[in-house]
Amino acid sequence: MERDKVSIYRIAEEAGVSPATVSRVLTQKANVSDEKKKKVEKLISKYHFSPNAMARGLTSSRSGIIGVLIPDIRNPFYAGLAVECEQAAHDRDYSLMLSNYMNDMELEEQRLYKMISQQIDALIIMGGRVDELITDEVYAERINHISKLMPVVITGKLDGSDCYQVNLDNSEAIDRIMEYLISNGHHDICMIGGRKEVDSTYTKRTRYRSMLHRHGIEFCPDYLVETGDYSMESGYRGMNSLIESTRKLPSAVIAINDLTALGIIQSLREHSIGIPEDISLVSFDNTILAETSVPRLTSMDYNYDQYGKTLIDTALAVLEGGKPQKIQIIPTELIIRDSCRSLNKGI
Amino acid sequence: MERDKVSIYRIAEEAGVSPATVSRVLTQKANVSDEKKKKVEKLISKYHFSPNAMARGLTSSRSGIIGVLIPDIRNPFYAGLAVECEQAAHDRDYSLMLSNYMNDMELEEQRLYKMISQQIDALIIMGGRVDELITDEVYAERINHISKLMPVVITGKLDGSDCYQVNLDNSEAIDRIMEYLISNGHHDICMIGGRKEVDSTYTKRTRYRSMLHRHGIEFCPDYLVETGDYSMESGYRGMNSLIESTRKLPSAVIAINDLTALGIIQSLREHSIGIPEDISLVSFDNTILAETSVPRLTSMDYNYDQYGKTLIDTALAVLEGGKPQKIQIIPTELIIRDSCRSLNKGI
DNA sequence: GTGAAAGCGCTAACAG
DNA sequence: CTGTTAGCGCTTTCAC
Numbered sequence: 132m133e134r135d136k137v138s139i140y141r142i143a144e145e146a147g148v149s150p151a152t153v154s155r156v157l158t159q160k161a162n163v164s165d166e167k168k169k170k171v172e173k174l175i176s177k178y179h180f181s182p183n184a185m186a187r188g189l190t191s192s193r194s195g196i197i198g199v200l201i202p203d204i205r206n207p208f209y210a211g212l213a214v215e216c217e218q219a220a221h222d223r224d225y226s227l228m229l230s231n232y233m234n235d236m237e238l239e240e241q242r243l244y245k246m247i248s249q250q251i252d253a254l255i256i257m258g259g260r261v262d263e264l265i266t267d268e269v270y271a272e273r274i275n276h277i278s279k280l281m282p283v284v285i286t287g288k289l290d291g292s293d294c295y296q297v298n299l300d301n302s303e304a305i306d307r308i309m310e311y312l313i314s315n316g317h318h319d320i321c322m323i324g325g326r327k328e329v330d331s332t333y334t335k336r337t338r339y340r341s342m343l344h345r346h347g348i349e350f351c352p353d354y355l356v357e358t359g360d361y362s363m364e365s366g367y368r369g370m371n372s373l374i375e376s377t378r379k380l381p382s383a384v385i386a387i388n389d390l391t392a393l394g395i396i397q398s399l400r401e402h403s404i405g406i407p408e409d410i411s412l413v414s415f416d417n418t419i420l421a422e423t424s425v426p427r428l429t430s431m432d433y434n435y436d437q438y439g440k441t442l443i444d445t446a447l448a449v450l451e452g453g454k455p456q457k458i459q460i461i462p463t464e465l466i467i468r469d470s471c472r473s474l475n476k477g478i
Numbered sequence: 479m480e481r482d483k484v485s486i487y488r489i490a491e492e493a494g495v496s497p498a499t500v501s502r503v504l505t506q507k508a509n510v511s512d513e514k515k516k517k518v519e520k521l522i523s524k525y526h527f528s529p530n531a532m533a534r535g536l537t538s539s540r541s542g543i544i545g546v547l548i549p550d551i552r553n554p555f556y557a558g559l560a561v562e563c564e565q566a567a568h569d570r571d572y573s574l575m576l577s578n579y580m581n582d583m584e585l586e587e588q589r590l591y592k593m594i595s596q597q598i599d600a601l602i603i604m605g606g607r608v609d610e611l612i613t614d615e616v617y618a619e620r621i622n623h624i625s626k627l628m629p630v631v632i633t634g635k636l637d638g639s640d641c642y643q644v645n646l647d648n649s650e651a652i653d654r655i656m657e658y659l660i661s662n663g664h665h666d667i668c669m670i671g672g673r674k675e676v677d678s679t680y681t682k683r684t685r686y687r688s689m690l691h692r693h694g695i696e697f698c699p700d701y702l703v704e705t706g707d708y709s710m711e712s713g714y715r716g717m718n719s720l721i722e723s724t725r726k727l728p729s730a731v732i733a734i735n736d737l738t739a740l741g742i743i744q745s746l747r748e749h750s751i752g753i754p755e756d757i758s759l760v761s762f763d764n765t766i767l768a769e770t771s772v773p774r775l776t777s778m779d780y781n782y783d784q785y786g787k788t789l790i791d792t793a794l795a796v797l798e799g800g801k802p803q804k805i806q807i808i809p810t811e812l813i814i815r816d817s818c819r820s821l822n823k824g825i
Numbered sequence: 826g827t828g829a830a831a832g833c834g835c836t837a838a839c840a841g
Numbered sequence: 842c843t844g845t846t847a848g849c850g851c852t853t854t855c856a857c
Contacts, residue, residue, distance in 0.1 A: 181595035185535040186834030189849040205557040248528035533850030
């Protein structure tokens with residue numbers, strides 16, 4: 132397969148100028164006479180020429196590519212975020228290189244080093260080990276090493292590392308959900324799903340308890356259902372076990388995310404428990420699943436647009452020598468749909 | 479931000495050999511004495527060194543990146559396919575560069591040329607204009623031009639172009655669904671969703687009619703509901719209009735994809751029509767939505783693994799000078815879940 | 826088996 | 842304002 136042999140030399144020759152001049156009109160960094168500029172631009176558009184990014188990168192030691200390490204793009208949460216990142220990157224004339232690591236540590240490492248050898252200019256790490264409550268020290272050290280080579284921005288936390296963090300406001304998220312439920316007359320509130328070693332889940336559970344306390348509601352251990360993960364199946368399992376084990380069903384259930392909520396819906400349906408007539412359901416992430424489920428889910432939305440943009444902008448700011456804030460927080464907003472009802476005044 | 483300055487020169491110096499020798503152990507293409515080889519390998523792993531892909535690419539005119547133009551990664555169908563492609567690419571030691579074009583022609587062009595300037599080695603185009611029944615000639619010409627520079631593999635068709643095609647077996651897919659429904663006693667079968675100018679939809683509709691004919695079932699125009707797109711909302715709209723306009727409801731509905739099926743479910747629910755008690759529902763694509771919906775959808779699955787692998791392998795085969803088949807077909811399999819019932823023997 | 830040297834396409838001094 | 846020149850880091854002849 133023959134590559135196109137158009138280069139600045141070819142353009143230069145046909146335009147009767149030097150390669151440097153062509154480069155100058157390409158980079159727009161130096162002045163070129165109108166006459167030559169026009170000639171060159173004509174050739175450029177004639178050949179649909181765009182400079183070889185590898186050659187360019189060799190001199191500038193910039194590839195124009197931002198690497199993104201992502202758990203699984205099939206998860207609607209990450210898919211949405213990835214799209215926003217791509218948008219933000221392209222706005223700044225950068226390309227994105229996505230790598231799914233499928234929660235496989237070995238795969239993560241492989242893909243990471245592959246991206247580094249592709250000379251990515253910056254790295255964004257989502258989920259996985261940067262979400263753990265207790266940082267893996269070996270991992271932190273490795274990431275630290277990388278963050279000496281390029282900007283590293285993560286969506287979670289990594290103790291003792293130099294990474295920049297952009298985090299969802301998990302505290303605000305759970306507080307708002309609790310306030311919403313309580314103000315609608317719910318007292319028996321249950322929380323299903325997740326793994327306690329995950330930072331965001333830990334935060335949610337802690338605030339859940341303190342919100343109960345603040346409103347004078349006694350904490351019931353049965354109502355905090357650990358399932359170990361974030362899948363639909365885990366929601367199904369968690370809800371089933373709650374129904375079987377408890378004497379008194381809660382009036383409201385908080386699912387750790389939309390996928391888990393779908394499993395909860397399935398369990399409730401099989402037990403002929405109506406949503407929201409018998410039990411109200413809220414969840415986190417406001418993915419497409421919240422919109423497509425029956426009933427449509429009331430779910431905690433984040434400003435995904437801002438999230439993606441902040442991730443990219445932070446990486447590029449560091450790349451350009453800036454000093455953005457080490458931790459930035461993305462705001463939340465509860466999207467109210469059809470899965471919750473009010474217990475007040477018999478509505 | 480300082481890049482790591484480790485290069486083959488540094489390795490060479492420390493190992494007391496020439497840069498060429500380091501290159502030789504890196505590429506494994508020439509013989510190097512065991513002694514020197516070991517020395518070099520030690521340094522390589524000491525520094526976690528991996529050669530600069532841009533420099534390498536400059537000489538080999540290969541970037542090791544395959545570009546993928548995709549409509550929207552948030553669509554579970556494309557997300558699943560992208561994951562398979564990534565897997566297949568990494569197995570061959572290639573990276574993937576994904577670009578979402580959001581069904582925006584202008585964006586598609588921008589991202590395409592951006593990827594070309596990033597020196598992608600091959601291009602895979604999914605959906606969008608390569609799915610159109612009637613090829614846009616200007617577009618075909620552009621793609622043709624690109625396919626002179628690099629292998630281009632598409633998931634649809636493009637008349638008069640040199641692209642390689644990897645297609646789902648849409649004929650088999652609709653045939654199997656029709657046979658399944660008819661063998662379960664369904665005669666009044668309706669098909670909802672899509673746009674007739676889309677190649678795969680056109681095929682499905684044509685075969686739908688000929689299957690009816692073959693089984694001596696009269697074609698009812700009301701039962702072919704064009705909605706113009708593939709969204710959930712379109713299914714909702716299509717089903718609503720069918721319910722309002724027809725005297726006799728069908729016993730089975732075929733949705734053009736899972737998303738459309740979800741809209742149909744919502745419409746049926748609002749009309750208190752039970753699935754599958756009153757109406758059976760089948761759809762295409764077998765995405766995660768088929769598994770997470772209530773009831774779980776009977777849906778046409780494709781061998782996504784093979785699909786992704788074939789896409790990548792075809793591109794790389796062409797790149798290496800091979801001559802794969804111009805058109806390759808991916809088989810289908812109906813996954814039976816809870817959304818259809820049999821009308822036979824009063825089951 | 827191994828080193829020296831040229832060159833991939835581009836940018837960035839450096840002269841003029 | 843513009844041409845010449847020297848690399849960027851790697852692979853690949855070509856001698857030895």
